[in-house]
Amino acid sequence: MGNYQICDFCGNLSEKTSRKMCKSCEDGYIKVRSIVEKYPDTMVIDISRQTGISTSKILAFARNGFFILKEGTIEGME
Numbered sequence: 001m002g003n004y005q006i007c008d009f010c011g012n013l014s015e016k017t018s019r020k021m022c023k024s025c026e027d028g029y030i031k032v033r034s035i036v037e038k039y040p041d042t043m044v045i046d047i048s049r050q051t052g053i054s055t056s057k058i059l060a061f062a063r064n065g066f067f068i069l070k071e072g073t074i075e076g077m078e
């Protein structure tokens with residue numbers, strides 16, 4: 001026990017992961033990332049529409065250093 005964390009993105013208590021986010025946010029992150037990698041010029045609003053993940057959460061990923069925000073689009077980070 002004690003292997004839990006508060007997710008930085010939705011505030012849910014979840015099992016610890018390397019990315020400090022819960023499993024469902026991590027799934028979202030991976031979805032967003034796969035679109036960004038294939039289509040780097042996709043607008044955040046379109047990524048949101050395609051993935052069903054809110055723009056505010058996508059922007060939160062960017063704020064936390066998972067993506068770089070660029071004029072309405074985002075770029076993957078390595």
Ligand SMILES: [Zn+2]
Nearest residue numbers: 007010022025
């Ligand atoms: Zn979460």
